[in-house]
Amino acid sequence: MTQDGDLDRLVRQRIRGLRVAKGWSLDDLASRCFLSPSTLSRIETGHRRIALDQLAPIARALGSTMDQLVDTATDEDVVIRPQRDVARGMTTWNLTRDGAPNGMSVAKLRLTVRSPFRPGDELPVHPGRDWFTVLSGTVRLHLGDRIILVKAGEAAEFSTMTPHAFGAESGPAEIIVILDRDGERAHARRSAQDIDT
Template sequence: MQEISDVVRQRIRGLRQARGWSLDALAARCHLSPSTLSRIETGHRRIDLDQLVALARALDTTIDHLVEPVDDADVIIRPLQHQEPGLTTWVLSREPARPGGSLVAKMRITPERRPSPERLAVHPGREWFTVISGTALLHLAERQIPVATGNAAEFSTMIPHFIGAVDGPVEILTIFDQEGERAHASA
């Protein structure tokens, strides 16, 4: 596992470079000398807490983001499977959608999942999906739109909608906003 001090140095350098700033430009913003900043970035000098605070402020980030540990557990998501007749869902996001956030899920839909008037969902927001395999049948009010492998669809969820399968199973990758997650989780 990488030492946290190395991670912090890489993040400082990466944020500085992403902003297109030279050592001189960042040093001026956080009231350090360019040589001190260079030694901090290269590991030839320890970072003092007051320097870390100044660097975080100058880089428009938080100390938490600079010192957050790197761990494989933060990268790998082991999705749990939720199953109901005709639909299997795997949530691929680490956390439920936060305000302004979104939730990513993989869905496997089989033809036994059929639309009915009470299954047409309506809720605030937008939904997006791409078809990984098979053909999805997107029901938008009275319209039925086939969406083939490799294609994507995006629509207002204020339109009554339902996603089914055509001639066999379909797998999709979908993104819900917070309202969409709430509506589909309770469906």
């Protein structure tokens, strides 16, 4: 880690920002990371170099990690662009990037077809759980042998080991969906197969 330049300034801003967000004074943070308030003040203002043996206890005290404090990943492209899946009647806005915490994936979907499957098609199953809330319209959830209508303002959560699919009931519907790691992989794999065919 360089002690000057943009990274150094960023680390100092993150330390101060996290401390202030917790409502802590320099004394509060100092007592938690076993450094003096004057040392922390000089670190935050750039009047003292940040040593690695100081950075670790500061990060721990702030509920962060050294990696998070020194992360230089740039988020140059912060715009979320929709991906259309005409075959399945969906437009998807991925709201999480690859490598999201705990393997969770969040997306907004606009559904325009009643069901992406034809009568007699086998509904997919995979390990995991799906959860969604309906923003507008009504969603037609095929869950095993049941068809459940989920209206705007309602939510559904289910085991994905039950054969399932969902579509729009009498007009477009928009949902926010949360998929665990297994669900995200299965849905991504299914989208890729649909595109290939």
